[in-house]
Every structure is written in structure tokens, then in C-alpha cells.
Amino acid sequence: MRALHIAATGMLAQERNVEVTSNNIANMRTTGFKKQRAQFQDLLYQDLRRVGSNTSTSGTQVPVGVQIGSGVRLAATTRIMSQGELEGTDKELDVAINGEGYFQITLPDGRTAYTRDGSFELDSAGQLVTADGYIVQPGITFPDDTSDITVSSDGEVQVTIGDETTTTTLGQFTLARFVNKAGLEPMGENLFLETPSSGAPQVAVPNDEGYGSLLQGYLEAANVNSVTEISDLIAAQRAYEMNSRVIQAADDMLSATSQLT
Incomplete structure (x- = not known):
């Protein structure tokens, strides 16, 4: 089931997100430190029905296609170079x-x-x-x-x-x-x-x-805002938990399918 792989990429992405956030928090008292922000990109899509493809010999076209994504990846860790106090x-x-x-x-x-x-x-x-x-x-x-x-x-x-x-x-x-x-x-x-x-x-x-x-x-001082970093940490934790639930749901569906007689 493709959902297992997709959710796994989401968990890995949020793991990297937590690592970036934890480094920011660890350096809150580091002189001149500049915080980082994780940026993500969606992965390739599989076209089950390509948008704009012809549906008849008269030239009618599909207005909305069917694409299934394959997850997310870490694209960059941008360093925020703003002035610290x-x-x-x-x-x-x-x-x-x-x-x-x-x-x-x-x-x-x-x-x-x-x-x-x-x-x-x-x-x-x-x-x-x-x-x-x-x-x-x-x-x-x-x-x-x-x-x-x-x-x-x-x-x-x-x-x-x-x-x-x-x-x-x-x-x-x-x-x-x-x-x-x-x-x-x-x-x-x-x-x-x-x-x-x-x-x-x-x-x-x-x-x-x-x-x-x-x-x-x-x-x-470091340009790290403790409130912002804790909020980002909580958001990453929640996203990680949601992806883990997707894996559990997909596993339950596969288990139900295997029990069919």
C-alpha cells in the first residue's frame, strides 16, 4: 500500500524538522547564532488520469486529473540572518x-x-x-x-x-x-x-x-525566539503523530484484506 511509504516520508521529514528546531533551542545563548528553518517539498506524482487529456474524439478534455503524490522531502534548512538583540x-x-x-x-x-x-x-x-x-x-x-x-x-x-x-x-x-x-x-x-x-x-x-x-x-545574542521554537516543536510532534496514525490505519486495512476468504 502506497500510503505506508508516503506516511514514512512524512515521519522522516518531521524528524528532520525536530532536529533543526532542537539545534535552534540548544543555541539560544550562543553569541551571534543565526537560527535555521526547515523547508519542505512534495515528491513526484503518479498520474492515474492526466489533466487536459482528451476524453473523446471530438476534443473534450479532462478538467481535473487524478494524481497520487509520493510524499515529502526536506529541501533546505534556510538560515535566518536577522539581527539579534x-x-x-x-x-x-x-x-x-x-x-x-x-x-x-x-x-x-x-x-x-x-x-x-x-x-x-x-x-x-x-x-x-x-x-x-x-x-x-x-x-x-x-x-x-x-x-x-x-x-x-x-x-x-x-x-x-x-x-x-x-x-x-x-x-x-x-x-x-x-x-x-x-x-x-x-x-x-x-x-x-x-x-x-x-x-x-x-x-x-x-x-x-x-x-x-x-x-x-x-x-x-542569538536571534532565536523561544516561544516560536516551542510552537514549531509542538507542531512537528503533532504532524509526526498523525503520520504514524496513517501507517497504523494502512496496516489495519492490509490486515483486513489478508483475512478475506
Whole structure:
């Protein structure tokens, strides 16, 4: 019975839906996390009576055909790249992006990754790095006797060195944008990689037209709404249960058929 296969595809689809939702919920407190949404497509149809086919030699046509679907499949897990809330941390090296753009990170293998997570630290050489020790481009090094670190909204980094009474500019943050930011490839560790779908990065300083500004002492929270995710979870659970009931009904029908004498 075809219904068994159709319902099985529905159960698998809702299982994937729950997995996507559970990942969103698990990352509710992940800095800069962007939630995903599962998208589905119906599968091929079998035409038992094709719409528009002739029903007589005089040219009359079937106005409505007979098609039997074969189920559903997961088509994509779209990443929602909307802005998360900005939360204050009062930490000098925490920097949030208010608007469009990504920080650029140099990976150990030389590739460039991109992130919205601005929870930066200093390594043993005084370089600005991520929590995993990856260097933040364009590469800013702080002297040992640095104090009063200031990051302006346009990305300029100024500090007081030693007993000096004037500030010194150490470097300048830049941000990268993409034509299709949803096409970036997530690699974990709050990092994304460029793909042919995302397009090449367009780099500029913060506050340039189309680019966001920086906010020192803040971090961007995940854009996950707990109420929405719980609602989606309940809906997926109900859909899974309904598909399981279809399988039970189809099994009962086959059992009744096998008992016919």
C-alpha cells in the first residue's frame, strides 16, 4: 500500500524538522547564532488520469486529473540572518555589530572565516583573537602596558600606552558583507565560510553606507525566539503523530484484506 511509504516520508521529514528546531533551542545563548528553518517539498506524482487529456474524439478534455503524490522531502534548512538583540557586557574587548557585516577571522590554515561573535581576547603576544585563538583581521597588537581601550563606532581602536597623556591609534576594524549572506557555510565555532552561493566578500570600514556600526562592551545574542521554537516543536510532534496514525490505519486495512476468504 502506497500510503505506508508516503506516511514514512512524512515521519522522516518531521524528524528532520525536530532536529533543526532542537539545534535552534540548544543555541539560544550562543553569541551571534543565526537560527535555521526547515523547508519542505512534495515528491513526484503518479498520474492515474492526466489533466487536459482528451476524453473523446471530438476534443473534450479532462478538467481535473487524478494524481497520487509520493510524499515529502526536506529541501533546505534556510538560515535566518536577522539581527539579534545587543546585550551589554561591560568588557572592553567585547564588540557587537549593529547592522550589516561580519568580522573577518584568519584560520590556522590561512583561510578567512566570518563571524558575528565579537567576544575577543588577547593572546600571549598581545594580538586580538577569538575565544579559540584565531587572529582577528586586519591584525591588531596591543602593547604590554596598554590601558583604556576604546573602540569607536567606525571601528578605530585607540588606547593609552604607559604613562602617556594622549591616546594612540592601534588599528582599524573592517567588516565584510555578502550579496547572499544566507549562502555562507557554517563551520561551527560561530564561524562561516565563503561559498559560490554567498558571493565574494565586500570589505569596508564600519559606518560606511550599507555597513553596520560597532558597539564596544556589547555582544549580539542569538536571534532565536523561544516561544516560536516551542510552537514549531509542538507542531512537528503533532504532524509526526498523525503520520504514524496513517501507517497504523494502512496496516489495519492490509490486515483486513489478508483475512478475506
